[in-house]
Amino acid sequence: IMDLHQLKKGKILIVGDIILDEYLKGSVSKVSPEAPVPVLKPENRDLKMGGASNVAFNVKSLGSKVELIGVIGKDSAGKEIKSLLKNKSIKASLVTSNKMTVNKLRLLAGQQQLLRLDKEELFTREEWLLTKKLFINKLKNFNTVVLSDYGKGTLLDVPFLIRESKKRKIPVFIDPKGNNFNKYKGAYIITPNLQEFSAEVGGFTSESGFTYKAKMLIKRLSLKALLVTRGQEGMTLFEKSS
Incomplete structure (x- = not known):
């Protein structure tokens, strides 16, 4: 399995759904x-990179050379993303769309979340063609690809990205979304959470059932490894049987 040391000296191309996480805190x-709802008096606003931009930040903090490819809108959320990336010195090649930047706004009173407001429009072929072009032009400068899929439409054709990477013998790491993992076939590793994993393979009642279903998924998708994150219980790594 690719270890942290390899990631540290890696040149990593991250492609996926860029999200602006916004927190409006107050009392x-x-x-x-007017209605049986609390009235929030906003006191501070906090902005964080979410989705693929958060992955880029985390991978860069390991010491890797990183570049991010994704889609933003011509809106204030898009500007916020650009300034956050610049602030963290993350190199990014961004497609600018006429659609809005994916933005999740959470309203909080103390630690209590009152409401989450999701602003998004699904990206389509128009953005994909530009994303694909950037990917093809950049790929030769990298030795690892990370796909961060949040189901927002940036990664319209995942098999294409895997195929192009494999032609250059570049391993593809995928953070998957949705209930059809077939498009991730041929990736080096996918990292679903337990809920996503169970939705894909069906339920299981024991650790041995878990292991069996994991091995079957590795086989079906021709993966080298599978990492299932399990919340409080940490994570479980399965590798392809040699």
Whole structure:
């Protein structure tokens, strides 16, 4: 399995759904007279990189050379993403769309989340053609590809990205989304959480059932490895049987 040391000296191309995570924190002292809802008095606003931009930040903090490819809109959220990336010195090649930047706004009173507002429009072929062009031009400068799929439409044709990478013998790491993992066939490793894994392979009642289903998935998708994240229980790594 590729270890952290390899990632540290790696040149990593990250492609996927860029999300702006926005937190509006404040205090609640009354209930609205208009409806039975709390009235939030905003006190501070916090912006974080989410989705593929967060992956880029985490991978860069390991010491790797990183470049991010993704889609943003011509809006204030897109500008915020650009400035966050610049702030963290993350090199990015961004496709600018007429659609809005994916933006998740959370309203919080103290630690309590009151509401999450998701602003997004699914990206389509128009953005994909530009994303694909950037990927083809950049690929030769990297030795690892990470695909960060949040189901927002940036990665319209995952098999194409895997094929192109494999032609150059570049391993592809994937953070998957959705309930059809067939498009991830031929990746080096995928890293679903337990919920995503179970949705794909069906339920299981024991650790041995878990292992069996993991091995079957590795075989079906021709993976080298599978890493299932399990929340409080940490994570479990399965490798292809040699």
